[in-house]
Every structure is written in C-alpha cells, then in structure tokens.
Amino acid sequence: MSFINPPTSIDELMTRARQLSGRTLGDLANQHAANMPDNLLIEKGWIGQFIEQLLGATAGSLPEPDFPQLGVELKTIPIDETGKPLESTYVSVVHLMNTHREQWHNSLVRKKLAKVLWFPIVSLKGVAIQQRMVATPVLWSPSPEQEAVLRCDWEDAMEKVMLGQLGQLNSRFGEALQIRPKAANASVLTEAIGPDGDIIKTLPRGFYLRSNFTRSILESLCY
Template sequence: MKYETIDELMDKAYQAEGKTFGELDNTGRIKKIKSKGTLGHIIEESFFGYSVNSIAEPDFVELGVELKVTPIKKNKNGTLSSKERLVLNIIDYMKEFELTFETSSFYTKANKMLIMLYQYEKEQSLGDYRILKVFLNEFSEEDLAVIQRDWEIIVTKIKNGEAHLISEADTMYLSACTKGANKDSVRKQPFSPLKAKQRAFALKASYMTGIIRKQLTPDHLESLSTHQELKEKTLEQILQERFKPHYGKRIDQLCREVGIPYNSRNKSMVPHIMTKLLGVKKNNLSDIEEFAKANITFKTVSLEPNGSLREHMSFKNIDFKTFLHEDWEESELYELFAGQKFLFLVFRYTEEHQPKVKRIPYFEGIKLWNMPQKTIEEELYGLWNEIGDVLRYGVKLTIIGSKTYNNLPGPKFNNLCHVRPKAKDSKDKVKLPDGQYITKQCYWLDKQYVLSILDK
C-alpha cells in the first residue's frame, strides 16, 4: 500500500499505539518467530501492508521515510532507556567514501524515520509486547551537526585504509557497529589489503535514550551548546573553552565560586562543580544532553606533584554469573570500552602524600578519550580471554597470613588492564562459577597506561 502524504502515513501509524504485536499480526507470523528482530516484519507486512525488503532506500520510498521498530526498557530507578542501538544499514566501504554526507547511505536512509517504540519485558511473550509510542523523527540541527562529524570520522578512517580500526567509541551519536554472523564476517576496504569487520551505521543506544526521554518523559536533558557551536567545534573544544578559565584553581576555591560546600568525602561534589562551571543548571554531567546521547562518563584523575599516579583506575565489578555465557563482542568488558567515551577530569596535588593527612588538589585540565579499536581487539581481548580461561579451569585461591590471593590476571598482566579486588571489606564476596567465594573483583586500567593517555 502506498501513502500519499506523511500525514496519511502517521495517521495510520498512530492506530498502532497501545496495541500488542499479537493484536497487530494478521498473518500468524507471531506464533512462529522466536527473535524480537522479526517484530518489525509484522509491522511491515501485517500493519502497513508491504513486503519485507532490504533495499538501500527508505521503506516508504515515495515519502523518504524509514520505518524502525525498537525496544525500550524500564530501569531499576524507574527511568526509561533504549534497550539497544538503532541499527540502520550495512556500510559499503568500497562506495561510502565517494559520497557526501547529504548523499551518504546513512542520510539517505535515516533522514526521516517513523519510529515505533515497544516496551521490552524479559518474561513476556513476543505477542504481548505493546507499542507505547509512535513518532516521526527528524534530526535537530544540533544533533545533525554532531552526526555529520561522526560520519566524517568514520569515512576518514576508510579513506586512510583504516576501516579495520573503526571503533564505536570513535564517535558521539552515530556509530559503526559490527554487523555479522560472527568474527569472520568481513569485507574488502578500498585503501588497504586488510579486510575489515562488516559494520553498519547505527544510532547509539545512549543517543536513542535521549530521543526516547524527550518523547515519553517530561524531564528533558539540558543542552550544553548551540547549533552554531557544534557546527564549528568539537565537543572537546567546547569543554576546553568552558573549563580553561578555571585551570590552576584549588577545588575548595571552585566550590566557593559555584556555591557548593567543600566536602572531600562527597562523591557527587566533583560532577556537581563541573556542571556549574559549564554553565548548566543540572547537577550531574550525565544530565547534560550531549553527554547522555554520546554515552560519555567521567573519571577523576588525581596526579601527584611529580605527575605520577599512586593508584590504578577502577571501573566496574565483574559479573561472574554471566561472564562465561557471553561472547566477546556482547561482553560486559567489550561494551564498557567499545561503546563508551570517558571525560578525564585531571587534578594535581602540590604536597607529597602522607598517611592520614588530607590534601586538596588543583584542577589541571580535561581529556576526552576512548580506547582505540586495536587496543580493544588485542590487549583488552587478551584480558577477557585470560579471565575466561581461569574461570573455566577454576580460580586458585591461596591464603598467606591474613590475605587471600588468586590467579586472575593482575597488574603485571599486559601493562594495560587487569583484575583486582574492589569491595567494602574482605567479607564483601561473590560466588564464582566453580562454587567458591571471592572478594568482589573489578576491571582496572594500569596507572602507567592512564598516564600515557593524558600525555597524548
């Protein structure tokens, strides 16, 4: 069926709101499918009445509108977020570099999207999933400026013969995610004899969460920058400009300037200060629209007077329940670094460390960073693989005096990343796959590797 106008198409689409896939299905397909990936096919065939296809053009060609059916989930704190990235089209490395952004396969496909949101429930049958919201998405000028720069970053890597080094964390909103049956799904690239993983353009889950919250909840995120700023500068340049006047100031001085009580034990103090320095009303960096959409999280780095670090950098605790059941590219560790950017907030002490003596650091600078794909596929994969081997054979726990040691990969493993405890105390333990209990373990980046990031 053809739709003459976008209004006519949307009038039809709105009729799906509040209905389940079982109610929308008139072909009986819902009883046969086992994957949520084919839920979109029910909407295409049963509801809109056109055949499933994989053409490069938008689904409703005459209107230039692409149809996307995508899940959302309710978080433990009651907020809603996108369950996954929104995958668009496979990237043809041999052709994409010849196009402009306006003629690119991404923009042609996704300039206008009819998005249908349904709520994912783990224990619910596919036929009971319900369409919550239908809307026509057209990118704002601010978002489009960022997305165009993302596309240019991806295409520049193709032109440089580095399609095999593309990483999702290279970009802010638009990513190039791996798309294939397995790691052997590769394609030719034009300027290198090396084959690159098959990838597709996708809107990051974090970006989709920002879109979803604007549609479904009244608490909008606060934007940091204007369209003109995002067109002329990168986000890191904008951040540097906002923060630079405050470099060299002690953190208690910054507290006084922004009207926040200084309390070294208050973990929310630093992000609260930073949002005030950026000139936004929100109290957390994660509430800034550009940070939320680009999946940027912050990490505080405290340098010693000589520029060294006393400690390695911790991330999240290992989930031993799921570790051995995850494939590498769907693993918790891969997602932690492949799909996320980090804003390092760098502070420096002027006094040498002394036990039990409080020191107040100075704000020295920032660094926006993501782990290179080559590092992810080599050293980070090596850590994940080693952890898996140790867990499969059984962790060896050795008690020496009052301390318990294990054979998980430690600080000397590969000079990049390792595993070590991060717990409230020695009684704060988790169960291993072999039934033993171990003090909670965490992923850490080696302090020398962190320093090398800051040096660059």
C-alpha cells in the first residue's frame, strides 16, 4: 500500500473520511492493495491502522493525536446495525510512576480527546471482516459537561495510582473512563507504587472510554 500524504486541513481530512463511508473494508483493501488478515484475534489493531493509512495519519505510536498538525485523534469503533458501540475504546496508557507532574490540563488523555474523528465500522456478528462496512464518520470535541466527567474520572484514577490503590481501579470504576490491563500477555510487567508505598511489578494499564459514553457521543451527533 502506497503512502498517503497527511491532510493539510480539517476540511480535507473530513472530505477523505466521508469518501470512505458506505464502503466495505474488503473493497477498500482491494482498491489500495492492502493485505487483510483472516481474523482480528491476531491483528486486533489492523482496522484502525488501515484507516489511519487511508487518511494520512502520521503519529503512529507517538504520544500525540494521530493527526498532530490538526490536533485530531482518529478512533475506529465497531457498532451494530443500530449504531450501538460494541466495545470500549482505548485512549492511552496509564502512567503508573512519576505521576506527580501530570495534571488534567496537560494529560495525554485530554490531548487525545480534545478533538476526535469517530470512524464507526458496522461489525455484525458472523459477518466476515471483508464485508464490514464503514459508516458515516463524525468529528467530536467534548462539551464542558462531558469534559467535567472525564476530568473527574481521570483525577480519581490518578489519585489512586499515586496512593498505590490499583486494586480499586476495577471494572466498576469510572463513569466515562475506565482502567483495564493493557498488555500482550500476563508476562509483560511494569513498575507501579504498591499499597505500602514500595515499588511493585504489575500489568500495564490503559485508559478506555466506556461504551455507554461513546454511545451518547454518537447519539448526540445524530448518529
């Protein structure tokens, strides 16, 4: 697949994005001579990486939005036929050490979510990857109310990280943001503060947006 130049404006990005709407992933892969995996269990991130390539994203794995020159983050999101998100959405890694300098206003989570291009992919059960269809992409920035919820969750989470209370960051934590392990397997460990203030080894963690929060976003944008 050939390299696509990054868009120079949000209008150009949205024009590219809308041109993909209504197309299947198989059709797009054939058009651009892209190798499509047989299943996503091994290459879970393939769809997102493919769409990034089609739109000219340049950030890769760097800690910044996918289109750094535009300040726009790209998020592909699987939905059902009614537009309901089927899973939570990864945002960024959770810093488990040296967190005292990080505040909400300069956090990676806030930077990533300041402006998001949501790219829904209709992913019906039993439908092959090739037949999954790109729905209408939408550009979103959090409202003051939405940002307040995100900030509250983030600050509560980081306080627990600093106090060594990782055990409290379970599946019930957070209204919009939740924290989950983020590692290829259980042998991948990183350092964190333990409950007694000592350094422990634990699984890396990631921030994820809850599916009910992303559903409210899509619904608010008339999806």
